[in-house]
Amino acid sequence: MNITVWCENYKQMREGRVKEAYPIGMGETIAAFLEKAGNKTTVVLQNEGDDGQQLTDEILESTDVLFWWGHCYHGKVSDELVKKIVRRVWKGMGIVFLHSAHLSKPFRALVGGPCTLKWREVAEKERLWFVEPNHQIFEGLEGEYLEIPHEEMYGEPFGIPQPDRLLAIGWFQGGEVFRSIAFFKRYYGKVIYFQPGHETYPVYQDPKIQKLLTNIAEFVKPDKWLTEIDCPNVQPLEPIEKSN
């Protein structure tokens, strides 16, 4: 499976605490464990001033599953690229929105909600509870939750439509809860929102989180592609007796 990892790359992503958490880069880290699991990966970094031109048609058209991490540059992504991504999801591409991608243009375009939430950054503990413990995304993970020692808090109400399936709920030390893993089907394509992953904590370095994301990629990968997004004019299958 071809996985493309879109990752924002603002200046602070390459220094200080983020560099400590992700020495080779966050997008590169995600790609590395997905590659190790047997996938072919491409990393697309969104640098300052980029509108998404690096996610070329060629890359997009060969992508089976797209991971999307963004934060400061949501508004810079061109509407034209958003439309292309959305159409490819409708045709079957899986897509995984990570953490602050809740406000990204493609996520809002796909789910149709504001995707607003409460937040706080005090390095608190999160515990991610599996609501549907036998779902394939939790395969190989022991127990019924994952602990994340330090995470940014995201709290309800989360302005998403009711998901097709709610898969995990996050408990935060400071007193909030969050629908942390939610699945939405959008015609042929599968969409996952995945809350953990603030850039200053090494969340995606955790082997359990890596296993979970690898399973998620497997879950959202397309089984069948839609060939055309169109409204065909068709002949009657049964005789129409003219009445009047």
Next chain:
Amino acid sequence: MNITVWCENYKQMREGRVKEAYPIGMGETIAAFLEKAGNKTTVVLQNEGDDGQQLTDEILESTDVLFWWGHCYHGKVSDELVKKIVRRVWKGMGIVFLHSAHLSKPFRALVGGPCTLKWREVAEKERLWFVEPNHQIFEGLEGEYLEIPHEEMYGEPFGIPQPDRLLAIGWFQGGEVFRSIAFFKRYYGKVIYFQPGHETYPVYQDPKIQKLLTNIAEFVKPDKWLTEIDCPNVQPLEPIEKSN
């Protein structure tokens, strides 16, 4: 309740078969029966070349429920207006997409799917079956279905996300079926898709259809408005003991 009826007004809407079906105009007809039921209504016609400028901020900001019928001019509606409509739905405004509005920009933006379908125009019969017969939108309608003597066929697969509730399924004489009334919740706002209403047949002149649409307006009207679409930064509700 303030209801605004958006109705496309391409040239043929004022002559020939459409004029026969709706002598005073389709938008005006819809507004008239909603007005008669006790609502305050405003009609906004989209003429050739209009991008939606007639749906002014003033009208939109005082609208509780928006009905939307469009067909040829979907692409002309400005993206800016679409954003305003979507945001007002998130805040609580009800919206009812009629018939060919399945491909309208606001509907696609709110549900996140392509909303494609099959179609055929041979004046065939449709029978609209109530799947959830005790839902408030069917109040006062006897029986378990409505018959529409002549309608354009819309057929599955319909490229919508799974609705929050499927309320009615259409049977077509020519052999197809369709999820004809579907409800989607989008944050504070309620969204209904309503399939009947091809412009060349007097569907909205039928008292039963008028009762159904009047009930639908009542169902989607806002009970509470969201004041701000934002992501507040909040303090912990519980003490955060620093661990490390």
Next chain:
Amino acid sequence: MNITVWCENYKQMREGRVKEAYPIGMGETIAAFLEKAGNKTTVVLQNEGDDGQQLTDEILESTDVLFWWGHCYHGKVSDELVKKIVRRVWKGMGIVFLHSAHLSKPFRALVGGPCTLKWREVAEKERLWFVEPNHQIFEGLEGEYLEIPHEEMYGEPFGIPQPDRLLAIGWFQGGEVFRSIAFFKRYYGKVIYFQPGHETYPVYQDPKIQKLLTNIAEFVKPDKWLTEIDCPNVQPLEPIEKSN
């Protein structure tokens, strides 16, 4: 609206900590605030050895909404009574399962799951987050959560089917989360599961909880009754040409 409150009445419900929390009795307390809100209420206590005979056909047949609190005597409720309750829900009666009623026979019969969960009784704090803050059951409650100072912990995974709507999620001091208010539609009837309410804490004495439960009664009350639960044999609506 006629509300019947079914409440278990094992010996310890009338002494010690439960008596402190509910001097007049728990069922009587629930009935009192619902009565004060304008409803007509009947309390049915299940004493030791009772199989439900006090919930007579006469009471059940005049009940619009049934509240159900049970714990030790679930197994004593007769299967015949369960069938009657379930059928009345299918016909339109609203039903609210309180706290330990998650394992009651009628709840399991209506939702079709084991309804198992994790639990712990250490008088910890719960915070009940409103996931759908504009839902009518939260009308008149300020803020986005309720705090319950002492509650028995109920934790995920909760063995219920995916609810028709998830309305609130509980945060527990000890580290768990729970789908605390969940709505299920069962043909004409509305079913709510409501987690707070361990008998040794005065949860149902809290005016906010009382407001919430009063709103819930209003939400689940029947709008239309089904007359018959049957499978009618019907004539074709369209001519059937014999093919072969």
Next chain:
Amino acid sequence: MNITVWCENYKQMREGRVKEAYPIGMGETIAAFLEKAGNKTTVVLQNEGDDGQQLTDEILESTDVLFWWGHCYHGKVSDELVKKIVRRVWKGMGIVFLHSAHLSKPFRALVGGPCTLKWREVAEKERLWFVEPNHQIFEGLEGEYLEIPHEEMYGEPFGIPQPDRLLAIGWFQGGEVFRSIAFFKRYYGKVIYFQPGHETYPVYQDPKIQKLLTNIAEFVKPDKWLTEIDCPNVQPLEPIEKSN
């Protein structure tokens, strides 16, 4: 995968039109094509007077997927067997309810609704439309619908809870529609209702229907088994500071 096929075997199932449609028996026919597809199958026939004793604990405990066709003898199935089946589904067993099994005890116990419907037997045509065309159960089937030349009509309203996914809608020649393939998740187990299959028409002899049912078996097969159906008492994961 071990598949058990439960099939009612009232006297008329072995003579006349049913014998013409299924010379070796209906249950045996279903088992034969599932066996051919690589599964290990067991047929359990329910003869007059049987209460289900042939579906022994040994067979049930080794069943991965259970197909259930019943009609006249629903009431004869013992409540004890129903409980065992339901518990095994909760633990992971897949179950497929065929046609008249809509009124079977295990189906009603699992979905929690009356499962009533309209019906008519005039050998009319049904067309089964795929609502979610890229779902794995439609893999290998060309087109967007299946035609069934002669079928008993089952019509809406169908007294089921809203399914977790609606997969197909049936169109009937006589004017009705039906939610013909519906999926329900019940804790670890997957439940499918499948409407086609009246005993006097050779529906299950159609290679396309056989392919569809073979895919369905694959879809509902358990991926993970629940070991215990219980409510564990657990220790706090976080310190509980005593407040008062």
